[in-house]
Amino acid sequence: MSPGDRHIAAGSWYSSMPATFPMILGADVVGRVEQVGEGSERFSVGDEVFGQLLIPPLGSTGTYAEYVAAPEGSPLARIPAGVDPAVAAAVPTTGMTGLGIVESLEPLSGKSVLIVGAGGGVGSFATQFAVEAGARVIANVRAANEERMRSYSVTEIVDHTAAPLPEQVERAHPDGIDVLVDLASDPKGVRGTRGAGAHGWNGAHDALRREH
Numbered sequence: 001m002s003p004g005d006r007h008i009a010a011g012s013w014y015s016s017m018p019a020t021f022p023m024i025l026g027a028d029v030v031g032r033v034e035q036v037g038e039g040s041e042r043f044s045v046g047d048e049v050f051g052q053l054l055i056p057p058l059g060s061t062g063t064y065a066e067y068v069a070a071p072e073g074s075p076l077a078r079i080p081a082g083v084d085p086a087v088a089a090a091v092p093t094t095g096m097t098g099l100g101i102v103e104s105l106e107p108l109s110g111k112s113v114l115i116v117g118a119g120g121g122v123g124s125f126a127t128q129f130a131v132e133a134g135a136r137v138i139a140n141v142r143a144a145n146e147e148r149m150r151s152y153s154v155t156e157i158v159d160h161t162a163a164p165l166p167e168q169v170e171r172a173h174p175d176g177i178d179v180l181v182d183l184a185s186d187p188k189g190v191r192g193t194r195g196a197g198a199h200g201w202n203g204a205h206d207a208l209r210r211e212h
């Protein structure tokens with residue numbers, strides 16, 4: 001279950017996508033192809049697939065179900081050999097969102113990138129993609145996530161539970177950072193920070209914050 005599922009259940013998507021009721025929730029999926037439509041060639045019965053089924057009308061392809069019928073062209077792929085289906089199930093929405101954020105910010109080579117919420121679903125992917133893109137990633141996570149973040153080769157870690165995040169970042173980077181990816185949006189945290197100048201991290205925040 002992801003925050004997106006909770007948003008859909010709360011009704012916040014109805015204005016952007018038509019919905020059908022009774023609504024079956026769930027977008028990410030892993031499963032085995034049980035049946036294919038006439039003339040369908042992309043998948044075969046027995047294929048193990050994963051992907052994201054967020055297809056209008058909302059609720060028509062909900063994946064909190066034993067069976068789901070989806071168009072052949074849906075964003076689905078065969079699970080690569082050796083990948084645990086439970087791991088594949090965690091990839092679609094978080095992975096695509098993390099990739100989309102990083103691609104929208106490229107080129108990132110040599111840039112300092114603060115990722116708030118780096119230890120979450122989207123943040124874990126965004127962190128790895130940003131490191132891969134050559135960024136110097138400052139990962140904001142609790143201490144318990146530090147080891148995992150180090151394994152992603154982040155440059156720096158800031159723990160918002162040790163001291164206020166804005167203070168820590170401004171102290172370590174008095175000239176500001178280049179890019180802010182805010183996945184937590186705590187109004188008392190990053191968004192409440194006073195601007196630190198034209199190149200300050202608050203400036204980066206205003207310019208680069210993405211609503212994903």
Ligand SMILES: NC(=O)c1ccc[n+]([C@@H]2O[C@H](COP(=O)([O-])OP(=O)(O)OC[C@H]3O[C@@H](n4cnc5c(N)ncnc54)[C@H](OP(=O)(O)O)[C@@H]3O)[C@@H](O)[C@H]2O)c1
Nearest residue numbers: 003004097116117119120121122123142160183184186212
């Ligand atoms: N538009 C889209 O397609 C799309 C897709 C996916 C996600 N999203 C949105 O992106 C956001 C993140 O999603 P997610 O799946 O990564 O959520 P998640 O797995 O719940 O991760 C959120 C992370 O933020 C951290 N966090 C919470 N409050 C914080 C604070 N005050 N300061 C610093 N860090 C804080 C959490 O750390 P702790 O657990 O340690 O507190 C957690 O690691 C959500 O708002 C979600 O709705 C949008």
